[in-house]
Amino acid sequence: MSFALFSQQGLYFFMKWLHFFFGIAWIGHLYYFNFVQGAFFAETDAGTKNNVTSKLVPRALWWFRWGAMLTFLTGWSMIEMRARLSGWELFMTSWGTVILTGAILGSLMWANVWFVIWPAQKVVIASAQAVVGGGQANPAAAARGARALVASRTNTMFSIAMLFCMGAAANLPIQMGPESNLTLYWVLAVGLMAALQANALLGKTGPMTTIRGVISSGFVLTAGLYLLMEFCL
Numbered sequence: 001m002s003f004a005l006f007s008q009q010g011l012y013f014f015m016k017w018l019h020f021f022f023g024i025a026w027i028g029h030l031y032y033f034n035f036v037q038g039a040f041f042a043e044t045d046a047g048t049k050n051n052v053t054s055k056l057v058p059r060a061l062w063w064f065r066w067g068a069m070l071t072f073l074t075g076w077s078m079i080e081m082r083a084r085l086s087g088w089e090l091f092m093t094s095w096g097t098v099i100l101t102g103a104i105l106g107s108l109m110w111a112n113v114w115f116v117i118w119p120a121q122k123v124v125i126a127s128a129q130a131v132v133g134g135g136q137a138n139p140a141a142a143a144r145g146a147r148a149l150v151a152s153r154t155n156t157m158f159s160i161a162m163l164f165c166m167g168a169a170a171n172l173p174i175q176m177g178p179e180s181n182l183t184l185y186w187v188l189a190v191g192l193m194a195a196l197q198a199n200a201l202l203g204k205t206g207p208m209t210t211i212r213g214v215i216s217s218g219f220v221l222t223a224g225l226y227l228l229m230e231f232c233l
């Protein structure tokens, strides 16, 4: 008797299953922060906000950032497993192009979590904890919180397009024709993602300020990337 799970494909599937689990833990918290907690903070009193920031937010951020790390690691190990079997030509296929687009979006999101949101939130949490303990707020906390918000809104927008790519790679039959232009695709797709990421680091929330706006932005980005895939591949 042979166990499917102990085959090479089984190992790949096992990694994918873990990837779903960590991905849900990560993106679930991202949506909680953006769709639930922000609106609650906008209407609650300062004391409650400081209490939540010092006791609930650190717990939620723990699941959030480690979910991001493990989703990132399981995702890239699946790409490595497939690239080891089929070589670099994998990235000349429609699966490779679509999954790599999703992986770039997911990796930008992972970097935003670990290098923008988490360092900024540490300052915000320490400031709220100081206030709860009877001390002074850190005057730098508001600006750090504002930067974390732009990165978090950008991640929410990216997540919608990223999930489309994750699902589309194996399930949406995007054809690569003889006249497909991969170079043009990558120039335009990377240009678009880089511009939005630059805004996460330096710009403002713009249309992503409201929940409706950030969800709409995610759908518009997805439509833009999908059209690029259909026209260039």
Ligand code: HEM
Binding pocket: 016, 019, 020, 022, 023, 024, 026, 027, 071, 072, 073, 074, 075, 076, 078, 079, 099, 102, 103, 104, 105, 106, 107, 110, 163, 166, 167, 169, 170, 171
């Ligand atoms: C951080 C960067 C990420 C990388 C590098 C990555 C990479 C991958 C890879 C290589 C696959 C396998 C696709 C296939 O076998 O056809 C996959 C599938 C998948 N990923 Fe990700 N992923 C990332 C983030 C995420 C996140 C945050 C989620 C959110 C839940 C997610 C959800 C999924 C789903 C649902 C599938 C299954 C698609 C299918 O089998 O049809 N991924 N991902």
